[in-house]
Amino acid sequence: MAAHQDSATQTAPARRPIRPLPTMVANQIAAGEVVERPASVVKELVENAIDAGATRIRVELEAGGIELVRITDDGCGIPPDELPLAIAPHATSKLDDAEQLERIATLGFRGEALASVSSVARVSIRSRTADSASAHEIDAAGAEVSAVRPASGPPGTTISVRTLFFNTPARRKFLRTPTTEQSRCADVVRDIALAHPAIGFDLVTNSTRTLLSAPAGQSPRARALSILGQELEPELLEVSVDGGDDERGVSLWGLIGRPAIARGNARGQHLFINGRAVRDKTIQHAMREAYRGLIDPTRTPTAVLMLEVPPIAVDVNVHPAKSEVRFRDQSMVHSLVHRTVRDALRAADLVPAAALPTQAPTRETPAFGARDGVTSAPSAGDAQAFVDFLKHDAPQQASARFDYDAVRTSLEAGDTPPEHSAPAPPPAPSPLPPMRSARLLQVHNSYVIAEEDDGVVIVDQHALHERVMFEELMGRVEAGPLESQRLLSPGVVPTTPERIDRLGELGPLLRRIGIEAEPMGPRTIGVHAFPTLLFERGVEAEAFVSDLLDRAETDDFVPDSEAALHEVLDMMACKAAVKAGDKLSEGELGELLAMRDRVERSTSCPHGRPTTV
Ligand code: ADP
Ligand code: MG
Numbered sequence: 001m002a003a004h005q006d007s008a009t010q011t012a013p014a015r016r017p018i019r020p021l022p023t024m025v026a027n028q029i030a031a032g033e034v035v036e037r038p039a040s041v042v043k044e045l046v047e048n049a050i051d052a053g054a055t056r057i058r059v060e061l062e063a064g065g066i067e068l069v070r071i072t073d074d075g076c077g078i079p080p081d082e083l084p085l086a087i088a089p090h091a092t093s094k095l096d097d098a099e100q101l102e103r104i105a106t107l108g109f110r111g112e113a114l115a116s117v118s119s120v121a122r123v124s125i126r127s128r129t130a131d132s133a134s135a136h137e138i139d140a141a142g143a144e145v146s147a148v149r150p151a152s153g154p155p156g157t158t159i160s161v162r163t164l165f166f167n168t169p170a171r172r173k174f175l176r177t178p179t180t181e182q183s184r185c186a187d188v189v190r191d192i193a194l195a196h197p198a199i200g201f202d203l204v205t206n207s208t209r210t211l212l213s214a215p216a217g218q219s220p221r222a223r224a225l226s227i228l229g230q231e232l233e234p235e236l237l238e239v240s241v242d243g244g245d246d247e248r249g250v251s252l253w254g255l256i257g258r259p260a261i262a263r264g265n266a267r268g269q270h271l272f273i274n275g276r277a278v279r280d281k282t283i284q285h286a287m288r289e290a291y292r293g294l295i296d297p298t299r300t301p302t303a304v305l306m307l308e309v310p311p312i313a314v315d316v317n318v319h320p321a322k323s324e325v326r327f328r329d330q331s332m333v334h335s336l337v338h339r340t341v342r343d344a345l346r347a348a349d350l351v352p353a354a355a356l357p358t359q360a361p362t363r364e365t366p367a368f369g370a371r372d373g374v375t376s377a378p379s380a381g382d383a384q385a386f387v388d389f390l391k392h393d394a395p396q397q398a399s400a401r402f403d404y405d406a407v408r409t410s411l412e413a414g415d416t417p418p419e420h421s422a423p424a425p426p427p428a429p430s431p432l433p434p435m436r437s438a439r440l441l442q443v444h445n446s447y448v449i450a451e452e453d454d455g456v457v458i459v460d461q462h463a464l465h466e467r468v469m470f471e472e473l474m475g476r477v478e479a480g481p482l483e484s485q486r487l488l489s490p491g492v493v494p495t496t497p498e499r500i501d502r503l504g505e506l507g508p509l510l511r512r513i514g515i516e517a518e519p520m521g522p523r524t525i526g527v528h529a530f531p532t533l534l535f536e537r538g539v540e541a542e543a544f545v546s547d548l549l550d551r552a553e554t555d556d557f558v559p560d561s562e563a564a565l566h567e568v569l570d571m572m573a574c575k576a577a578v579k580a581g582d583k584l585s586e587g588e589l590g591e592l593l594a595m596r597d598r599v600e601r602s603t604s605c606p607h608g609r610p611t612t613v
Contacts, residue, residue, distance in 0.1 A: 023089065023143075024119060024142065024143040026089065027089055027115050027116055027118075027119035028116075028119045028120060028168065030089065030112050030115070030116045030119075031116035031117065031119050031120045032171075033116075034112060034113060034116045034117075035116050035117055035120055035121075035164075037065075037164075037175060037176075037181055037184060038061070038064060038065025038066055038069055038164055038175075038181045038182075038184070038185050039065065039181065039184035039185045039187065039188045041065065041069045041117055041121070041161050041164065042059060042061075042065060042069055042071070042185045042188045042189060043188045043192070044108070044113035044114075044117065045069065045071040045113075045117075045159050045161070046059065046071060046188070046189065046192050047107035047108055047113075047192070048071075048107075048108055048113065048114075048157075048159075049071055049073035049075055049157065050075075050107055050192070050196060050199065051075075051094065051106045051107050051108050052073060052075025052076045052077070052157065053075045053076050054073035054074050054075035054156065054199060055074055055198070055199055055200065055216050056073070056074050056199065056200040056201075056202075056216055057071065057072070057073045057199060057200070057201050057202075058071070058072040058073075058201075058202045058204070059071055059185070059189055059201070059202065059203045059204070060072075060204050060205075060207070061182055061185055061203070061204070061205045061206070062205070062206055062207075063178040063181075063206075064177070064178030064179060064180065064181030064182035064183075064184075064185065064205075065164070065181050065182065065185045066163075066164055066172075066175055066178060066181055067162065067163060068160065068161070068162050069160070069161040069164075069185070070158065070159070070160040070161070071157075071158070071159050072156065072157070072158040073156050073157050073158075074154070074155065074156040075156055075157060076129060076130070077127045077128050077129035077130065077132070077155055077156055077157055078125070078127040078129070078157060079129050079132065080132075080136035080148050081148075083125060083127065083136060083137075083138040083148050084138060084145060084148065086114050086125060086138075087114045087115055087118045087123065087125070087138070087140045087145065088115060089111070089112060089115035089116075090110075090111045090112065090115075091111045091115075092108065092109060092110070092111030094106045094108055094109045094111075095109045095111070105311065107275070107276065114159075117161055118140035118141065118142075118145075119142060119143075120142075120164065120165050120166075120167065120168055120171070121141070121161045121162060121163060121164045121165065121166060122139070122140075122141040122161070122162040122163055122166060123139065123140045123141065123159065123160070123161050123162075124137065124138070124139045124140075124159070124160045124162075125137065125138050125139075125140075125157065125158075125159050126151050126153050126157070126158045126159075127153075127156070127157040127158070128153055128154065128155045128156065128157075129155065130155050132155075134150055134151070134152060135150070135151045135152060135153035135154075136148050136149065136150055136151060137149055137150075137151035141166070141167075142166075142167045176555070177505065179498075179501040179502055179504075179505055180555070182205060182211075182498065182501070183498045183501075183502070183553060184555075185203075186203060186211050186212065186498055187267065188277075189201060189203045189211075189212055190212060190227050190270075191270055191272075191277035192277065193212065193214050193223065193227060194223060194224060194227050194270050194272070194277075194304055194306075195272045195275045195276070195277060195306065196275065197214075197217075197218040197219060197220050197222070197223030197224075198216065198217055198218070199216055200214060200215050200216030200217075201213070201214045202214075209497055211496075211497055211498060212227075214226055214227065220253060220306070221238065221255070224236075224255050224304045225255075227304075228255070228268075228302070228304065229494075231494070232257070232261060232302070235257055235258045235260060235261045235302075236255040236256065236257055236258070236302075237255065237256050237257075237258065237344045237345070237347075237348050238253075238254070238255055238344075239252065239253070239254050239255075239256055239305075239340050239341060239344045240252065240253045240254075241253075241336065241340050243308065248310075248313070248329065248332060249309070249310045249313070250307060250308065250309050250310075250313070250332070250333065250336060251307070251308045252305065252306065252307050252308070252336060252337065252340060253305075253306050254303060254304050254305035254306055255303065255304050256301065256302075256303040256304075256305070256341055256344060256345070257301055257302030257303055258348070258350065259291065259294040259295045259301070259345075259350060261302045262291070262295040262296070262299040262300060262301045262302060263299060263300055263302060263550050264298070264299055264300075264547045264550035264551050265300065265550045265551060265553055265554045266300045267550075267553060267554075268300060268301075268302035268303070269284075269287070269300050269301060269302065269303050269305075270303065270304045270305070271283050271284070271303075271305050271307075272304075272305065272306040272307065273306075273307045273309055273314060273316075273325050274307070274308060274309060274311065274314065274316075275306075276316065276323075276325070277323065278323055278324060278325055279323055279324060280324065280325060282327065282330050282333055282334050282337075283305065283307070283333065283334075283337050285334065286333075286334045286335075286336075286337035286338040286341070287301055287303065287305070287337065287338075287341060288301075289338050289342075290337070290338050290341035290342040290345065291341075291345070294345065294350055303341075305337070305341075307333070307337075309327070309333070312328075313327065313328045313329065314326065314327050314328065315327075315328075439451050440586060440589045440590060440593070442461075442583070442584055442589055443458075444580075444581075445580070445581050445582060445583045445584075446460070446461060446462070446580035446581060447459060447460060447461065448461055448584075448589050448592065448593065450593055457612050458612070459592070459593065459596070459611060459612050460580075460611050460612070461578050461580065461582070461584065461592060462577055462578060462579055462580045463611040464592060464595070464596060464611035464612065465577035465578045465592060465595075466570075466573045466574050466577040467573075467611055468577075468592075468595045469533075469572070469573035469576050469577050470569060470570055470573035473533070473569045473572055473573060474566075474569060477512060477513065477565070477569065481511055481512050481513070481514055482512070482513050482514035482531045482532070482533065483514060483531070483532045483533070484514030484515065484516070484529040484530060484531050484532055485529060485530055485531070485532045485535045486516075486528065486529045487527065487528060487529065487530060487541060490520070490526035490527055490528050491526065491527035491530070491540075491541035491542040491545070492520065492524060492525075492526060492527075492542065493517075493524065493525040493526075493527060493542045493545050493546050493549075494523060494524060495523060495524065495525050495546070495549065496523065497522055497523065499525070499549050499553070500519045500522070500523075500525065502549060502552055502553060503517060503518075503519065503525060503549070505552075505559045506548075506549075506552055506559050508559070508560065509559050509560070509564060509565065509568065512565065513531055513565075513568055513569070513572065514529065514530070514531035514532070515527065515529065515530060515531065515545065515548075516528040516529035516530075517545055525545065525549075527541045527542065527545050530544075531572065533572070533576055534572055534575060534576055537575070537576040539572075539575045539576055544571075544572075544575060547571065548568060548571065551567065551568075551571065552564075578592070596611070596612070
């Protein structure tokens with residue numbers, strides 16, 4: 001009612017005439033799409049250097065790029081009379097007409113980047129073309145553009161971008177810590193360097209630290225190894241498909257990681273289409289499918305994957321930062337990636353021959369009951385056979401990384417193997433003898449089947465134990481830092497300089513959970529103390545800290561937040577809990593089930609996965 005009266009008394013706003021936006025405002029709006037953070041500046045400027053034919057590109061950052069991004073290249077340069085055009089909106093040397101938009105061969109083409117950047121930062125461009133005797137320079141900041149003046153410098157271009165968002169404080173506030181911004185910039189340089197192995201790259205921070213240095217003229221493989229880390233070589237499989245007619249001109253090259261080096265965040269996965277780093281859902285999905293059952297679904301396979309697609313078959317002009325593309329034939333790309341990666345993993349003997357539960361076994365003797373067309377669901381007498389089936393036909397290497405989600409889903413859905421998909425007969429009148437006598441039965445070392453007064457429960461041992469551990473850790477950490485154990489010799493975690501910076505930010509969080517870790521050199525972290533609970537559960541300190549840093553590298557991880565604490569405790573619970581595949585004694589089984597009644601929210605694990613059906 002009140003709302004009604006309000007709207008009745010409100011006077012309609014006076015109509016204002018339509019006017020073109022002042023250029024400066026239009027640029028700032030465009031900048032909102034293109035320039036999100038220092039990493040976007042790095043991306044645009046490095047791409048410009050590549051388009052200019054540079055053979056060496058140097059990237060310098062101060063305060064993670066928030067104070068300074070400077071890119072120096074040895075490319076073709078910009079003649080002095082064109083310097084003002086370079087920062088003018090919609091001015092480009094890369095496109096003449098709309099027709100060319102269909103087959104873009106350069107990384108840039110929108111003619112917006114320098115205009116956008118200079119509308120929100122202090123930009124200075126110094127450039128010299130090969131045939132010019134000296135360099136020239138121009139400055140731009142917000143709406144102001146200086147005159148072009150002579151300067152000294154070698155052929156090529158240096159663009160400095162200072163105090164990003166100096167005139168848009170609200171956006172400046174959205175920037176993360178210099179460490180985080182720096183690490184995003186490094187991601188960008190790394191991706192571009194992967195895609196352009198012929199070009200030399202250096203990434204230097206705060207005038208001193210070299211985060212990345214890659215010589216010019218490398219092969220794609222050598223470049224990929226130098227970026228991913230030489231030590232990963234034995235863990236990487238090379239894939240390559242030459243775009244024949246049947247693939248409609250799509251070729252693919254890459255190094256894909258064995259399951260063991262899958263990571264807790266997506267930053268080990270580098271996908272490229274025609275030399276552009278992309279986050280492409282189609283390819284990501286195809287990768288996930290190819291690794292299905294081989295890695296924990298929460299991890300991302302490590303990979304460098306480059307697709308070359310005829311420009312006509314892909315639209316790159318769907319995203320202002322060009323980080324997404326649209327394929328004409330999405331399913332062809334999906335199946336090419338899926339098949340190629342899957343085959344490579346298979347050839348390396350990593351893929352289980354029989355994947356439960358969709359593929360039924362072929363046996364000499366019937367698995368359950370008749371096989372002569374008169375099919376029946378497992379009856380009472382077949383229960384043991386069903387258990388045997390689960391135990392027997394599970395892939396051998398499954399013990400560590402068995403796809404228990406799939407089995408659980410199947411158990412929940414009451415699936416029987418496909419052979420027995422005929423309508424179920426009425427429930428068997430007789431009880432199940434093997435279960436009754438044992439009362440507790442561990443199936444496939446992953447599920448506990450227990451007899452209860454009013455039925456049978458199936459417990460996911462890992463999910464339940466994880467929940468129990470999580471509640472326990474939460475309780476303890478509220479009382480003070482977790483108890484920790486000093487390691488006799490420090491655990492050594494090889495790492496990157498960026499991650500060492502990140503470690504500094506994690507200090508208080510690590511202390512709360514009982515981890516003591518410090519840099520031991522520019523590329524090594526030493527772990528000196530480790531939570532007793534994890535230690536006792538046999539969790540490896542190095543692997544845990546490395547996983548934690550993976551997680552901490554993602555953008556949504558705010559080190560001092562409660563959410564981060566929860567997440568880390570959850571990681572601890574997950575690592576400390578019994579795994580799917582761990583054989584438990586009858587006593588342990590009983591203990592686990594007893595815990596079910598002791599903790600709150602025991603019906604689901606901290607991720608929300610049900611513990612019990
Ligand atoms: P786009 O790259 O889409 O053309 P930009 O705003 O990024 O738009 O750049 C505008 C123009 O400035 C480019 O088309 C190019 O001619 C010139 N330019 C920018 N950076 C460089 C560079 N590093 N070397 C030579 N020319 C450059
Ligand atoms: Mg550009």
